[in-house]
Amino acid sequence: GEDVEQSLFLSVREGDSSVINCTYTDSSSTYLYWYKQEPGAGLQLLTYIFSNMDMKQDQRLTVLLNKKDKHLSLRIADTQTGDSAIYFCAEEADSWGKLQFGAGTQVVVTP
Amino acid sequence: GAVVSQHPSRVICKSGTSVKIECRSLDFQATTMFWYRQFPKQSLMLMATSNEGSKATYEQGVEKDKFLINHASLTLSTLTVTSAHPEDSSFYICSAIGVLGPHNEQFFGPGTRLTVL
Numbered sequence: 001g002e003d004v005e006q007s008l009f010l011s012v013r014e015g016d017s018s019v020i021n022c023t024y025t026d027s028s029s030t031y032l033y034w035y036k037q038e039p040g041a042g043l044q045l046l047t048y049i050f051s052n053m054d055m056k057q058d059q060r061l062t063v064l065l066n067k068k069d070k071h072l073s074l075r076i077a078d079t080q081t082g083d084s085a086i087y088f089c090a091e092e093a094d095s096w097g098k099l100q101f102g103a104g105t106q107v108v109v110t111p
Numbered sequence: 112g113a114v115v116s117q118h119p120s121r122v123i124c125k126s127g128t129s130v131k132i133e134c135r136s137l138d139f140q141a142t143t144m145f146w147y148r149q150f151p152k153q154s155l156m157l158m159a160t161s162n163e164g165s166k167a168t169y170e171q172g173v174e175k176d177k178f179l180i181n182h183a184s185l186t187l188s189t190l191t192v193t194s195a196h197p198e199d200s201s202f203y204i205c206s207a208i209g210v211l212g213p214h215n216e217q218f219f220g221p222g223t224r225l226t227v228l
Binding site: 040045101103 | 117204224
């Protein structure tokens, strides 16, 4: 199986909070990332967290990292229709910048 | 800043022909670029790591003679799919590493949709 695992689908109402979860396996990863992919487009870096941090907040985005459980989450506050996309978490696979991606979570925001 | 472009954005070719995809870092120099392919509703699969001035490093299972990668300058890497077949149809995405923040960030191109008939 994949080293990075995510749930595949999340449906959320506009205005509610979304929480996307991810588990990873490489405890030596220095950075962990969240990317957003809209249909037919490349990946957009949303945020990242350094492995010695527990939490990082950036406007509507909050990243929580539990190193003990190797669990990473992304919370999107006040979810908007423009947040509908696929969200990938990724861990650094080596010191040269290679990333290991999860399968992606499709987030659908309903009015 | 930190823009990565790909050209073409989509290409349709006949089986047996070769297709070249360009990946450019527009406003920064990238010593390392990555090439991924993505099947519908699936994650990105790393194909190879491309370092400027040296041979690319291919991931296990990726045929280096079929997917030729050239990284001739600090702003350009190319992927050539040789003798393309319908099973090569996919979304190809490149990324480039730039030192623009507290650490090396990976910036992604918009992708190239390849359809082989």
